[in-house]
Amino acid sequence: MSTGYAKEFKENSGRMSQDLTHRAVIKKALNAYEVKRDENRSKYLDWQEARQAAAEIKWEAVNHLDRYLLEMTEKLEARGTKVFWASNAEEARNYVINLSQEKKVQSIIKSKTMTSEEIHLNSALEKLGYDVIESDLGEYIVQLNEEAPYHLVFPAMHLTRGQIKEIFKKKLGSNTSDQPEELTMVARDIMRQKYLTADMGISGANFGVAETGMISITENEGNARLTTSFPKIHVALMGIEKVLPKLGDLALFLPLLATAGGGQQITCYNTMIGGPRLNDEVDGPEEFHLVLIDNRRTELLSDAEQRDALHCIRCAACLNVCPIFKSSGGHSYGTTYQGPIGSVITPHLRGLQDWKHLSLASSLCASCTDVCPVKIDIHHHLLHNRRNAVSQSPVWWEKIAFIGFTFATAIPALFQLSIKIARLLQPLHGLIKGSLIDPARAWTQTRDLPEIPAKSFRQQWKERK
Amino acid sequence: MKIHLYVPCFVDQLFPKAGMAMVQILEKLGHTVEFEESISCCGQPAFNSGYWDEARKVATRTVEALESAEVVVIGSGSCGAMLHKFYPELFKETALSEKANALAAKTFEFSDFLVRKLGVTDLGAKFPHKVTYHDGCHGLRELGIKNQPRQLLSHVQGITLVEMKEAESCCGFGGTFSAKFPLISSAMGDVKCSSAVETEADYIVSSDSSCLMQIQGLLTRQQKPIKTIHLAEVLVSQ
Ligand code: SF4
Numbered sequence: 001m002s003t004g005y006a007k008e009f010k011e012n013s014g015r016m017s018q019d020l021t022h023r024a025v026i027k028k029a030l031n032a033y034e035v036k037r038d039e040n041r042s043k044y045l046d047w048q049e050a051r052q053a054a055a056e057i058k059w060e061a062v063n064h065l066d067r068y069l070l071e072m073t074e075k076l077e078a079r080g081t082k083v084f085w086a087s088n089a090e091e092a093r094n095y096v097i098n099l100s101q102e103k104k105v106q107s108i109i110k111s112k113t114m115t116s117e118e119i120h121l122n123s124a125l126e127k128l129g130y131d132v133i134e135s136d137l138g139e140y141i142v143q144l145n146e147e148a149p150y151h152l153v154f155p156a157m158h159l160t161r162g163q164i165k166e167i168f169k170k171k172l173g174s175n176t177s178d179q180p181e182e183l184t185m186v187a188r189d190i191m192r193q194k195y196l197t198a199d200m201g202i203s204g205a206n207f208g209v210a211e212t213g214m215i216s217i218t219e220n221e222g223n224a225r226l227t228t229s230f231p232k233i234h235v236a237l238m239g240i241e242k243v244l245p246k247l248g249d250l251a252l253f254l255p256l257l258a259t260a261g262g263g264q265q266i267t268c269y270n271t272m273i274g275g276p277r278l279n280d281e282v283d284g285p286e287e288f289h290l291v292l293i294d295n296r297r298t299e300l301l302s303d304a305e306q307r308d309a310l311h312c313i314r315c316a317a318c319l320n321v322c323p324i325f326k327s328s329g330g331h332s333y334g335t336t337y338q339g340p341i342g343s344v345i346t347p348h349l350r351g352l353q354d355w356k357h358l359s360l361a362s363s364l365c366a367s368c369t370d371v372c373p374v375k376i377d378i379h380h381h382l383l384h385n386r387r388n389a390v391s392q393s394p395v396w397w398e399k400i401a402f403i404g405f406t407f408a409t410a411i412p413a414l415f416q417l418s419i420k421i422a423r424l425l426q427p428l429h430g431l432i433k434g435s436l437i438d439p440a441r442a443w444t445q446t447r448d449l450p451e452i453p454a455k456s457f458r459q460q461w462k463e464r465k
Numbered sequence: 466m467k468i469h470l471y472v473p474c475f476v477d478q479l480f481p482k483a484g485m486a487m488v489q490i491l492e493k494l495g496h497t498v499e500f501e502e503s504i505s506c507c508g509q510p511a512f513n514s515g516y517w518d519e520a521r522k523v524a525t526r527t528v529e530a531l532e533s534a535e536v537v538v539i540g541s542g543s544c545g546a547m548l549h550k551f552y553p554e555l556f557k558e559t560a561l562s563e564k565a566n567a568l569a570a571k572t573f574e575f576s577d578f579l580v581r582k583l584g585v586t587d588l589g590a591k592f593p594h595k596v597t598y599h600d601g602c603h604g605l606r607e608l609g610i611k612n613q614p615r616q617l618l619s620h621v622q623g624i625t626l627v628e629m630k631e632a633e634s635c636c637g638f639g640g641t642f643s644a645k646f647p648l649i650s651s652a653m654g655d656v657k658c659s660s661a662v663e664t665e666a667d668y669i670v671s672s673d674s675s676c677l678m679q680i681q682g683l684l685t686r687q688q689k690p691i692k693t694i695h696l697a698e699v700l701v702s703q
Contacts, residue, residue, distance in 0.1 A: 457472050
């Protein structure tokens with residue numbers, strides 16, 4: 001764990017883990033979610049069957065991306081959509097930038113899209129002087145607070161109402177109470193103006209549908225619908241893994257995403273977009289561009305063992321149950337995608353050696369795998385990443401330690417001897433316990449060690465024979 | 466039945482009482498207990514750290530030493546998962562693959578073995594205390610063990626079992642994770658301990674000594690008024 005990213009993660013996650021206020025805020029936010037999630041999950045005839053069906057559909061789609069993506073894009077193009085295939089983040093960014101320049105765009109409004117975070121679109125556009133505003137309330141709050149989204153689905157989960165009130169006061173000069181309704185009204189007033197003036201709307205896509213050539217957007221605030229229909233130009237960013245074969249698949253995936261992601265039966269707004277405004281239509285954007293983003297997803301696709309990580313529908317259910325996430329907080333990860341799934345895919349997207357520490361930062365408790373609605377083998381992939389990192393480049397002292405371990409366990413007498421020495425030394429341990437020279441400090445800083453009993457099981461076993 | 470009792474290195478060296486309790490229970494039920502002294506570890510520390518070659522070396526000895534065993538009962542959900550679930554993966558496409566699969570098929574976690582394999586739930590124990598049960602992650606989510614220990618506890622005389630809200634949450638141990646990320650690990654343990662303390666139970670019971678070591682380590686340090694005990698020890702109490 002020598003990389004800067006690893007060091008940062010260890011420091012930040014360690015600090016956050018001791019922050020009891022943070023822990024309480026997250027717990028409170030998640031308690032409400034858990035109740036609704038369980039309530040809505042129980043409405044399924046068989047939640048496990050639903051997960052299985054979803055996993056099978058995703059398997060089919062991901063294993064035949066070549067076919068389904070073409071089917072989808074051909075239909076979209078036939079209705080006048082401009083489709084751009086971006087192999088990496090830079091190509092995707094440049095496409096949007098060039099389009100903005102070419103069309104003399106002044107003002108851009110966005111609805112929630114993690115893919116744009118992945119390709120660092122906002123900062124690139126802002127650097128060129130574009131005015132970019134997030135229309136999802138949570139995203140807007142973190143944008144005002146000049147920080148990255150804390151969580152895939154609830155970007156401002158870590159902030160209390162009081163803090164949000166303060167942010168609004170400082171950045172917008174508003175003078176409201178901390179009541180959510182009032183705060184929302186402040187944001188809404190600003191947003192409504194932006195919808196009218198923005199000439200480009202940027203959105204994500206929760207799903208693509210091959211059969212009908214459409215994208216599907218899920219949301220709760222109605223902001224995505226406005227973002228994708230008011231401005232003259234609509235650009236949608238979509239990871240290539242988001243395509244589903246059939247329109248009917250959405251009958252499963254829309255409620256599944258809503259329940260796993262927000263604890264809802266279905267989200268308030270689900271929009272299907274199949275192209276720009278047609279000749280006989282009265283509204284909708286004049287242009288619709290779909291940017292399909294690979295950005296190393298095809299590398300993950302070529303890894304048969306971890307290919308199912310591409311099933312991910314970014315519901316964040318795995319974050320919500322993850323004790324590492326809850327302790328460390330979303331910002332400690334330093335990644336676009338936080339939590340268990342982020343720990344699995346970030347090494348693929350940004351390099352294994354730089355990001356392997358996230359795979360190590362897990363007790364492998366499997367809560368994530370247990371809730372994942374598309375049955376990704378999340379925690380086992382953390383093990384796979386650990387194995388791959390070691391076979392690529394082992395950590396020298398660990399390698400020596402584990403070779404020693406194979407010897408020690410090969411010769412039970414040696415193993416017993418080391419324990420005996422430890423037993424003899426234990427009374428002295430009290431003198432240094434928890435201090436900087438304590439070899440067991442990683443443990444004893446916060447915890448006591450058990451007393452080594454006078455006789456091991458083996459000894460007692462032998463004696464009774 | 467001839468039962469090979471696999472005593473995890475943890476239990477062997479640090480919690481021998483739990484191991485002896487298992488012997489006592491199985492013998493009381495009329496079975497012959499064997500213990501293979503040549504095995505000292507299942508290889509999980511190396512496996513979980515990504516050192517699969519080293520883990521395979523350690524695991525090879527286990528697979529070979531237990532080849533002739535009729536049935537293997539293991540006193541930990543975590544090591545149970547290692548033998549039952551991860552050995553087949555570790556030995557996939559190797560010469561030992563078949564033997565590893567065979568071992569996996571005859572390996573049972575202790576409470577699961579009593580309830581599902583032997584059909585025993587009442588061991589005639591007495592434990593007049595209020596307890597709460599901690600589900601070890603590997604037992605619960607890798608092996609699907611949830612009701613077995615509770616069924617066993619429900620037949621103990623004088624016992625009151627109260628569920629804590631965080632029963633299924635990880636205690637934060639996670640093997641080498643607890644030393645690599647001690648502060649995250651301890652924060653996770655705190656959540657567990659607070660939840661257990663809320664129940665006002667006298668004891669936290671679990672089938673995994675490693676979880677109990679983590680939990681007890683925090684409880685002692687924070688001087689919290691609740692103790693830990695292995696399920697097998699409860700089941701031999703009189
Ligand atoms: S990995 Fe599964 S649970 Fe996590 S965000 Fe993706 S779909 Fe949701």
